[in-house]
Amino acid sequence: MAVIGDDLALYQILLSNVPHTRLVEDKGGQNWISREKDKFKFPGGGTQFIHGANEYLDQISQMVPEIAFGNRTRVALDVGCGVASFGAFLLSRSVITMSIAPKDVHENQIQFALERGVPAMVVAFATHRLPYPSQAFDLIHCSRCRINWTRDDGILLLEVNRLLRAGGYFVWAAQPVYKHEEAQQAAWKGMS
Incomplete structure (x- = not known):
């Protein structure tokens, strides 16, 4: 269960509940997760959220003011969620978020999300419809989930279209540092 102090950056869980310390070594420098004695802490950072998930959400709100987190936007799906910082910080804005990881190798990250009280699951996104109603x-x-949305004539985008309410938002973000990668350029061109 998440423990929230005065500052939302104090999300934490007990190490004994999810004894997977490797993620701290792999992602600690990206501000996803840190370890302090017998606890893991989730400061709200991440590969895409270099200044924290709250600032990232503020940037989205500034770019698209009508998104109105907690009012117009109340239910979200986060694909490629990592440790679910996006979903955890949306919760503080009255948005329920289902966080999904598209690969089995992300099981540990999903366990961190669940332990924090953020709904999450591993799902085979590319081969099956997601288990949610239209x-x-x-x-x-x-955000930086590296899913090829346009593969197989855009079947994954068709699934996004099925899941989104009329007037809903599909937010696809990638760090500019990857813009020079050939695969990322092809993905951007395909999406455009």
């Missing part, structure tokens, strides 16, 4: 989400988010 028009279930106001927002679908994918």
Whole structure:
């Protein structure tokens, strides 16, 4: 269960509940997760959220003011969620977020999300429809998830379209540092 102090950056869980310390070594420098004695702490950072998830959410709100987290946007799906910082910080803005990881190798990250009280699951996104009804989400988010959305004639985008409510938002973000990678350029061109 998440423990929230005065500052939302104090999300924490007990190490004994999820004894997977490797993620701290692999992602600690990206501000996803840190270890302090017998606790893991989740400061809200991440590969895409270099200044924290709250600032990232503020940037989205500034770019698209009508997104209105907690009012117009109340139910979200976060694809490629990592340790679910996006979902945890949306919760503080009255948005329920289902966080999904598209690969089994992310099981430990999903366990961190669940332990924090953020709904999460591993799901085979590319081969099956997601187990949600049509028009279930106001927002679908994918931040540096490296999913090829346009593969197989855009079948994954068709699934996004099925899941989004009318007037909903699909937020797909990638760090500019990857813009020089050939695969990322092809993905951007395909999406455009």
